[in-house]
Amino acid sequence: MTATNTNDGEVQPGPSSAGYDPGQFFWSTRVKGPSLAGTLTWVTLRALDLPLQLWFLRSGAVNVLRRLGATTVPQPINVNTGTMLGLSPYHTLIFGLAVGSSVKQIYWKLFIGDTVMPSTFAAGVAAYNTVLNIANTLLAVWAVTTQQPSDQSSWTAFITSAPFALQVGMALYAVGLGTEWYCEVQRKAFKQDPANKGKPFYGGLFGLARNINYGGYTLWRAGYSLICGGIAPAVVVASWLAGDFCMRAIPSMDAYCEKRYGEQWQHVRRQVPYKLLPGIY
Template structure:
């Protein structure tokens, strides 16, 4: 008796299912934007002041169109979150062809919002954090923006390759994908750790980096590799020999 394939997990991307609906993408794309006003409120209302903690340092102001002068460090911090949200919306509406379920979208809104609000509280504690320096925010933000650009560039290169008719049913092995099998996930870990470093210094960076690492190595990477092995059996086996590292050269 033939064994039936397990039903797809509704909390995951529906690999190989290209019957897109609007509800999931709309919920995820619009819902992710909630983090910006939530973080802004946490930084401006500063609820930690009730515990005697001073406001986060500003290090000058930035003059922005429409909103005028804004604290420089807080604005850069919010800019990191905005970068992730814009990048995710580029994925949703630009190059994700597979179905996004409503449960996946709901999970993808709530969990990041909780994580980003926690990070805003950690940053609002910066003035009292002995392990934080304003230089950490500048360095962390620079690494964060660079890693996000690497991920976006890698994804767009793959999307261009897959968009050509002659490449249908073939693996993309160019660019960063010729160095490691999941450069997009590697970039996630880097910008996750950089986000934590900017918000709270090295200790919080370990937490945020581990958060991304555990999710990607324990959940996303195995699921993606199983899917690719099933979809491109012979090509995938050769690709694993040619590109032995999953995310970081010489490490993993």
């Protein structure tokens, strides 16, 4: 089977020069083209994540944890957040994190992504993100891990009493989500210019790390978990994602780019030594 790039020619599947073989499924995901069923599946499931998270924040998470015998954190009563959600400031923030993740990922599929996405693959990745979001919501409600501020009488009180972990988590989430989104926008603009046909993009944020989009995803996912559950869950999530990217996704993309761009990719490797995050890896 040949993974075909309709813009820059064909890429022949196989192991990289380092000996890493991404496997047949990976090469099938590099085929350029539309995928209506996959797009509809992806957009629908990522959109449906939001009412599900809202239900968990309103009552579902508390019920689940109590059935498991866990202690839930008391929620403030009659707090006016200026929204129609009926949530405390802390839970409104957490719902906002879910909204940000869904909007970004739907935007990517509709306006950035140009490869075929089978509906089964779309369903699996969408479910994976929803499971991570649900886990974070449960952590936010569980008394052992919650980072809920002590004062939620107003947004001002919420901000001033927010734990340090929550503040750091918000910064990681914002930087990570913004990085993942903007680097993909930059690359898309580069690829749409006919003068750049057949050239690898290593400008903009991709000049900091060859897979800075993966780095951005790792940061915002870690920030999300830090806001909801504190340091331990954030470290687990960051370690899991970074490990998966470094052991699987990055070597796979390296094999693809090596075969697609040849000597040009060797130049990119020399110019941009970092693979995931600048100064780290």
